Amino acid sequence: MDNMEKENIIDVHRRAFGPDEGPEIAKLAESFLDHPNTISISVSRDGKTAGNVLFTPFVFEDHPDAKCCLLAPCGVLPEFQGHGVGKELMETSIAHLRSAGFDAVFVLGVPAFYPRYGFVPTDKQTPYPDLLTIPESWMALELTAGTVAKLSGRTKAIPEFMQPAMWDTSAYG
Template sequence: MEIRPERADEYALVEQIHTLAFGGEQEARVVAWVRRSPFYIPELSLVAVVEGRPVGHILFSEVGLQDESGPVRKVVVLAPLAVHPGFQNLGAGKHLVQAGLARLEALGAPLVLVRGHAHYYPRFGFVPSEQLGIRPPFAVAPGEYMARPLSAYTPQYKGVVRYPAAFAAVGYPVEYG
Protein backbone atom coordinates (compact mmCIF):
# COMPACT_ATOMS: atom_id res chain seq x y z
CA MET A 1 0.00 0.00 0.00
CA GLU A 2 1.35 3.38 -1.03
CA ILE A 3 0.43 6.66 0.70
CA ARG A 4 0.90 9.80 -1.40
CA PRO A 5 -0.76 13.15 -2.18
CA GLU A 6 -3.86 12.84 -4.35
CA ARG A 7 -3.70 13.99 -7.96
CA ALA A 8 -6.25 16.17 -9.74
CA ASP A 9 -7.18 13.30 -12.05
CA GLU A 10 -8.27 11.33 -8.94
CA TYR A 11 -10.68 13.91 -7.51
CA ALA A 12 -13.86 12.20 -8.75
CA LEU A 13 -12.71 8.79 -7.52
CA VAL A 14 -11.76 10.21 -4.11
CA GLU A 15 -15.17 11.86 -3.79
CA GLN A 16 -16.80 8.53 -4.70
CA ILE A 17 -14.81 6.82 -1.92
CA HIS A 18 -16.22 9.31 0.58
CA THR A 19 -19.77 8.87 -0.73
CA LEU A 20 -19.54 5.08 -0.44
CA ALA A 21 -17.83 5.10 2.96
CA PHE A 22 -20.25 7.59 4.54
CA GLY A 23 -23.39 6.53 2.68
CA GLY A 24 -24.03 10.05 1.41
CA GLU A 25 -22.45 12.97 -0.39
CA GLN A 26 -21.90 15.46 2.46
CA GLU A 27 -18.28 14.55 3.19
CA ALA A 28 -17.48 14.37 -0.54
CA ARG A 29 -18.80 17.93 -0.84
CA VAL A 30 -16.57 19.06 2.05
CA VAL A 31 -13.55 17.62 0.20
CA ALA A 32 -14.53 19.31 -3.08
CA TRP A 33 -15.22 22.66 -1.39
CA VAL A 34 -12.01 22.60 0.66
CA ARG A 35 -10.03 21.97 -2.53
CA ARG A 36 -11.45 25.20 -3.99
CA SER A 37 -10.80 27.23 -0.83
CA PRO A 38 -7.75 29.16 0.41
CA PHE A 39 -7.56 26.64 3.31
CA TYR A 40 -6.60 23.72 1.06
CA ILE A 41 -3.10 22.30 1.55
CA PRO A 42 -2.43 19.96 -1.42
CA GLU A 43 0.36 18.02 0.30
CA LEU A 44 -2.07 17.19 3.13
CA SER A 45 -4.72 15.59 0.90
CA LEU A 46 -3.46 12.00 0.90
CA VAL A 47 -4.59 8.79 -0.76
CA ALA A 48 -3.94 5.17 0.07
CA VAL A 49 -3.21 3.38 -3.22
CA VAL A 50 -3.53 -0.33 -3.93
CA GLU A 51 -2.50 -1.62 -7.36
CA GLY A 52 -2.33 1.93 -8.70
CA ARG A 53 -5.83 2.92 -7.59
CA PRO A 54 -6.84 5.06 -4.58
CA VAL A 55 -8.83 3.08 -2.00
CA GLY A 56 -8.72 5.62 0.84
CA HIS A 57 -8.39 9.34 1.40
CA ILE A 58 -7.62 11.70 4.25
CA LEU A 59 -7.83 15.48 4.18
CA PHE A 60 -6.16 17.90 6.56
CA SER A 61 -7.01 21.59 6.14
CA GLU A 62 -6.80 24.88 7.97
CA VAL A 63 -9.34 26.03 10.56
CA GLY A 64 -9.20 28.75 13.19
CA LEU A 65 -8.96 28.50 16.95
CA GLN A 66 -10.22 31.56 18.80
CA ASP A 67 -9.48 32.15 22.47
CA GLU A 68 -11.53 34.27 24.89
CA SER A 69 -9.41 37.38 24.32
CA GLY A 70 -10.14 37.34 20.59
CA PRO A 71 -7.04 36.19 18.66
CA VAL A 72 -7.63 33.49 16.05
CA ARG A 73 -4.77 31.07 15.52
CA LYS A 74 -4.37 28.77 12.52
CA VAL A 75 -4.62 25.07 13.28
CA VAL A 76 -5.37 21.95 11.25
CA VAL A 77 -8.41 19.69 11.19
CA LEU A 78 -8.49 16.08 10.00
CA ALA A 79 -11.75 15.88 8.07
CA PRO A 80 -12.73 13.67 6.49
CA LEU A 81 -11.07 10.24 6.45
CA ALA A 82 -12.65 7.55 4.26
CA VAL A 83 -11.74 4.10 3.01
CA HIS A 84 -13.64 2.32 0.26
CA PRO A 85 -15.93 -0.27 1.90
CA GLY A 86 -14.18 -3.09 0.04
CA PHE A 87 -10.85 -2.13 1.61
CA GLN A 88 -11.86 -1.29 5.17
CA ASN A 89 -10.16 -2.98 8.13
CA LEU A 90 -6.98 -3.60 6.11
CA GLY A 91 -4.91 -0.76 7.57
CA ALA A 92 -5.46 1.97 4.97
CA GLY A 93 -6.99 4.38 7.49
CA LYS A 94 -4.20 3.79 9.98
CA HIS A 95 -1.51 4.41 7.35
CA LEU A 96 -3.26 7.58 6.15
CA VAL A 97 -3.49 9.01 9.68
CA GLN A 98 0.14 8.15 10.47
CA ALA A 99 1.42 9.65 7.20
CA GLY A 100 -0.63 12.80 7.72
CA LEU A 101 0.61 13.28 11.27
CA ALA A 102 4.21 12.85 10.10
CA ARG A 103 3.69 15.49 7.39
CA LEU A 104 2.11 17.88 9.91
CA GLU A 105 5.09 17.45 12.23
CA ALA A 106 7.46 18.19 9.34
CA LEU A 107 5.48 21.33 8.49
CA GLY A 108 5.62 22.55 12.10
CA ALA A 109 1.86 22.44 12.75
CA PRO A 110 1.04 22.84 16.46
CA LEU A 111 -1.91 20.46 16.65
CA VAL A 112 -4.58 18.66 14.69
CA LEU A 113 -8.26 18.38 15.56
CA VAL A 114 -10.79 15.70 14.64
CA ARG A 115 -14.42 14.84 15.24
CA GLY A 116 -14.60 11.09 15.22
CA HIS A 117 -14.90 7.79 16.98
CA ALA A 118 -13.50 7.97 20.52
CA HIS A 119 -12.24 4.38 20.23
CA TYR A 120 -10.29 4.91 16.98
CA TYR A 121 -8.28 8.13 17.20
CA PRO A 122 -6.68 7.79 20.69
CA ARG A 123 -4.32 5.12 19.27
CA PHE A 124 -2.69 7.98 17.33
CA GLY A 125 -2.26 10.22 20.39
CA PHE A 126 -5.56 12.11 20.16
CA VAL A 127 -7.11 13.15 23.47
CA PRO A 128 -10.48 14.74 24.22
CA SER A 129 -10.03 18.35 23.10
CA GLU A 130 -11.49 19.75 26.32
CA GLN A 131 -8.34 18.47 28.09
CA LEU A 132 -6.46 21.16 26.13
CA GLY A 133 -9.11 23.85 26.56
CA ILE A 134 -10.41 23.41 23.00
CA ARG A 135 -14.14 23.35 22.20
CA PRO A 136 -15.99 22.72 18.94
CA PRO A 137 -18.64 25.29 17.93
CA PHE A 138 -21.39 22.66 18.17
CA ALA A 139 -22.58 20.05 20.65
CA VAL A 140 -20.89 16.65 20.53
CA ALA A 141 -20.87 13.53 22.68
CA PRO A 142 -18.12 13.43 25.31
CA GLY A 143 -14.82 12.35 23.81
CA GLU A 144 -16.04 12.66 20.21
CA TYR A 145 -14.05 15.84 19.53
CA MET A 146 -10.32 15.32 19.92
CA ALA A 147 -6.98 17.04 19.56
CA ARG A 148 -3.49 15.72 18.87
CA PRO A 149 -0.77 18.06 20.10
CA LEU A 150 2.35 18.01 17.93
CA SER A 151 5.90 19.12 18.73
CA ALA A 152 5.14 22.81 18.04
CA TYR A 153 2.15 22.81 20.42
CA THR A 154 2.03 25.33 23.28
CA PRO A 155 -0.79 25.94 25.77
CA GLN A 156 -1.77 29.19 23.98
CA TYR A 157 -3.69 26.97 21.54
CA LYS A 158 -7.06 26.90 23.21
CA GLY A 159 -10.55 28.27 22.68
CA VAL A 160 -13.37 27.61 20.21
CA VAL A 161 -12.75 26.05 16.79
CA ARG A 162 -13.87 28.18 13.84
CA TYR A 163 -14.69 26.40 10.58
CA PRO A 164 -14.50 27.83 7.03
CA ALA A 165 -17.38 27.75 4.54
CA ALA A 166 -16.52 24.31 3.11
CA PHE A 167 -17.76 22.69 6.32
CA ALA A 168 -21.28 24.04 5.88
CA ALA A 169 -21.79 20.90 3.78
CA VAL A 170 -21.88 18.86 7.01
CA GLY A 171 -23.86 21.44 8.97
CA TYR A 172 -21.01 23.08 10.87
CA PRO A 173 -21.33 26.78 11.69
CA VAL A 174 -19.19 28.88 9.36
CA GLU A 175 -17.12 31.42 11.29
CA TYR A 176 -13.65 31.42 9.73
CA GLY A 177 -12.16 32.97 6.65
Protein backbone atom coordinates in the same frame (compact mmCIF):
# COMPACT_ATOMS: atom_id res chain seq x y z
CA MET B 1 -4.29 18.12 -8.32
CA ASP B 2 -5.85 17.05 -11.59
CA ASN B 3 -9.57 16.40 -12.14
CA MET B 4 -9.13 12.63 -12.21
CA GLU B 5 -7.40 12.63 -8.81
CA LYS B 6 -10.09 14.93 -7.40
CA GLU B 7 -12.87 12.65 -8.72
CA ASN B 8 -11.13 9.61 -7.18
CA ILE B 9 -10.96 11.32 -3.79
CA ILE B 10 -14.62 12.36 -3.96
CA ASP B 11 -15.56 8.79 -4.92
CA VAL B 12 -13.59 7.37 -1.95
CA HIS B 13 -15.63 9.49 0.47
CA ARG B 14 -18.93 8.76 -1.30
CA ARG B 15 -18.35 5.01 -1.09
CA ALA B 16 -16.65 4.96 2.33
CA PHE B 17 -19.59 6.63 4.05
CA GLY B 18 -22.26 4.52 2.34
CA PRO B 19 -25.57 5.42 0.71
CA ASP B 20 -26.95 7.45 3.64
CA GLU B 21 -24.03 9.78 4.45
CA GLY B 22 -21.83 9.27 1.38
CA PRO B 23 -23.36 11.79 -1.03
CA GLU B 24 -23.27 14.59 1.57
CA ILE B 25 -19.70 13.77 2.69
CA ALA B 26 -18.55 13.55 -0.96
CA LYS B 27 -20.02 17.00 -1.64
CA LEU B 28 -18.20 18.40 1.39
CA ALA B 29 -14.94 16.78 0.33
CA GLU B 30 -15.32 18.34 -3.11
CA SER B 31 -15.82 21.81 -1.62
CA PHE B 32 -12.86 21.34 0.76
CA LEU B 33 -10.63 20.39 -2.18
CA ASP B 34 -11.43 23.78 -3.72
CA HIS B 35 -9.87 25.56 -0.71
CA PRO B 36 -6.25 26.55 -1.32
CA ASN B 37 -5.22 25.65 2.26
CA THR B 38 -6.72 22.15 2.29
CA ILE B 39 -4.20 19.35 2.70
CA SER B 40 -5.20 16.10 1.01
CA ILE B 41 -3.40 12.83 1.79
CA SER B 42 -4.24 9.66 -0.14
CA VAL B 43 -3.14 6.04 0.10
CA SER B 44 -3.13 3.82 -2.98
CA ARG B 45 -3.50 0.10 -3.45
CA ASP B 46 -3.12 -1.65 -6.81
CA GLY B 47 -2.73 1.72 -8.56
CA LYS B 48 -6.01 3.19 -7.27
CA THR B 49 -6.88 5.59 -4.48
CA ALA B 50 -7.93 3.34 -1.57
CA GLY B 51 -8.26 6.01 1.12
CA ASN B 52 -8.10 9.74 1.67
CA VAL B 53 -8.06 12.22 4.52
CA LEU B 54 -8.48 15.99 4.33
CA PHE B 55 -7.21 18.68 6.68
CA THR B 56 -8.52 22.25 6.71
CA PRO B 57 -7.44 25.29 8.75
CA PHE B 58 -8.76 25.55 12.31
CA VAL B 59 -8.14 28.86 14.07
CA PHE B 60 -8.23 29.80 17.74
CA GLU B 61 -9.18 33.48 17.58
CA ASP B 62 -7.13 34.33 20.71
CA HIS B 63 -4.11 32.39 19.37
CA PRO B 64 -3.90 33.12 15.62
CA ASP B 65 -0.22 32.08 15.49
CA ALA B 66 -0.99 28.48 16.52
CA LYS B 67 -0.94 26.39 13.35
CA CYS B 68 -3.90 24.03 13.79
CA CYS B 69 -6.07 22.04 11.44
CA LEU B 70 -9.27 20.04 11.44
CA LEU B 71 -9.26 16.44 10.23
CA ALA B 72 -12.34 15.54 8.16
CA PRO B 73 -13.35 13.56 6.34
CA CYS B 74 -11.25 10.41 6.56
CA GLY B 75 -12.50 7.66 4.26
CA VAL B 76 -11.38 4.24 3.07
CA LEU B 77 -13.04 2.34 0.21
CA PRO B 78 -15.15 -0.51 1.63
CA GLU B 79 -13.09 -3.21 -0.12
CA PHE B 80 -9.92 -1.91 1.58
CA GLN B 81 -11.33 -1.41 5.09
CA GLY B 82 -9.62 -3.60 7.66
CA HIS B 83 -6.45 -3.90 5.54
CA GLY B 84 -4.26 -1.18 7.11
CA VAL B 85 -5.24 1.67 4.76
CA GLY B 86 -6.69 3.78 7.59
CA LYS B 87 -3.59 3.18 9.69
CA GLU B 88 -1.32 4.16 6.79
CA LEU B 89 -3.45 7.25 6.13
CA MET B 90 -3.19 8.39 9.74
CA GLU B 91 0.54 7.67 10.12
CA THR B 92 1.42 9.30 6.77
CA SER B 93 -0.71 12.38 7.38
CA ILE B 94 0.52 12.92 10.96
CA ALA B 95 4.13 12.72 9.75
CA HIS B 96 3.34 15.16 6.91
CA LEU B 97 1.63 17.68 9.23
CA ARG B 98 4.49 17.46 11.72
CA SER B 99 7.05 18.13 8.96
CA ALA B 100 4.91 21.03 7.66
CA GLY B 101 5.13 22.71 11.08
CA PHE B 102 1.59 22.18 12.36
CA ASP B 103 1.10 22.50 16.12
CA ALA B 104 -2.12 20.49 16.60
CA VAL B 105 -4.82 18.53 14.78
CA PHE B 106 -8.44 18.44 15.95
CA VAL B 107 -11.14 15.94 15.01
CA LEU B 108 -14.78 15.39 15.82
CA GLY B 109 -14.82 11.67 15.27
CA VAL B 110 -15.17 8.09 16.42
CA PRO B 111 -13.70 7.77 19.94
CA ALA B 112 -12.67 4.14 19.25
CA PHE B 113 -10.50 4.98 16.18
CA TYR B 114 -8.49 8.18 16.65
CA PRO B 115 -6.93 7.48 20.10
CA ARG B 116 -4.85 4.71 18.43
CA TYR B 117 -2.91 7.53 16.76
CA GLY B 118 -2.40 9.72 19.81
CA PHE B 119 -5.62 11.75 19.76
CA VAL B 120 -7.05 12.48 23.20
CA PRO B 121 -10.34 14.08 24.23
CA THR B 122 -9.95 17.84 24.59
CA ASP B 123 -11.83 20.57 26.42
CA LYS B 124 -10.97 23.15 23.75
CA GLN B 125 -14.03 24.78 22.21
CA THR B 126 -15.64 23.70 18.98
CA PRO B 127 -17.25 26.56 17.03
CA TYR B 128 -20.55 25.48 18.65
CA PRO B 129 -19.66 24.18 22.13
CA ASP B 130 -23.31 23.85 23.21
CA LEU B 131 -23.92 21.20 20.50
CA LEU B 132 -21.17 18.84 21.72
CA THR B 133 -23.25 16.18 23.48
CA ILE B 134 -20.55 13.47 23.22
CA PRO B 135 -17.46 15.22 24.66
CA GLU B 136 -15.16 12.22 24.07
CA SER B 137 -15.74 12.56 20.30
CA TRP B 138 -13.91 15.94 20.24
CA MET B 139 -10.18 15.13 20.25
CA ALA B 140 -6.82 16.75 19.70
CA LEU B 141 -3.42 15.49 18.63
CA GLU B 142 -0.61 17.72 19.79
CA LEU B 143 2.23 17.92 17.26
CA THR B 144 4.20 20.66 19.04
CA ALA B 145 4.59 19.98 22.76
CA GLY B 146 2.72 22.41 25.02
CA THR B 147 0.53 23.88 22.27
CA VAL B 148 -2.90 22.52 23.21
CA ALA B 149 -2.65 23.59 26.87
CA LYS B 150 -2.09 27.21 25.74
CA LEU B 151 -5.08 27.32 23.39
CA SER B 152 -8.33 28.89 24.55
CA GLY B 153 -11.36 30.82 23.42
CA ARG B 154 -13.49 30.84 20.31
CA THR B 155 -12.60 28.77 17.27
CA LYS B 156 -13.23 29.16 13.58
CA ALA B 157 -13.10 26.70 10.70
CA ILE B 158 -13.58 27.12 6.95
CA PRO B 159 -17.11 28.33 6.02
CA GLU B 160 -18.46 24.85 5.18
CA PHE B 161 -17.60 23.73 8.70
CA MET B 162 -19.23 26.72 10.36
CA GLN B 163 -22.73 25.21 10.03
CA PRO B 164 -24.16 24.26 13.46
CA ALA B 165 -25.32 20.85 12.13
CA MET B 166 -21.65 19.89 11.57
CA TRP B 167 -20.99 20.12 15.31
CA ASP B 168 -24.19 18.58 16.70
CA THR B 169 -23.29 15.16 18.09
CA SER B 170 -26.78 14.41 19.44
CA ALA B 171 -27.66 12.40 16.31
CA TYR B 172 -24.68 10.04 16.71
CA GLY B 173 -25.43 6.58 18.04
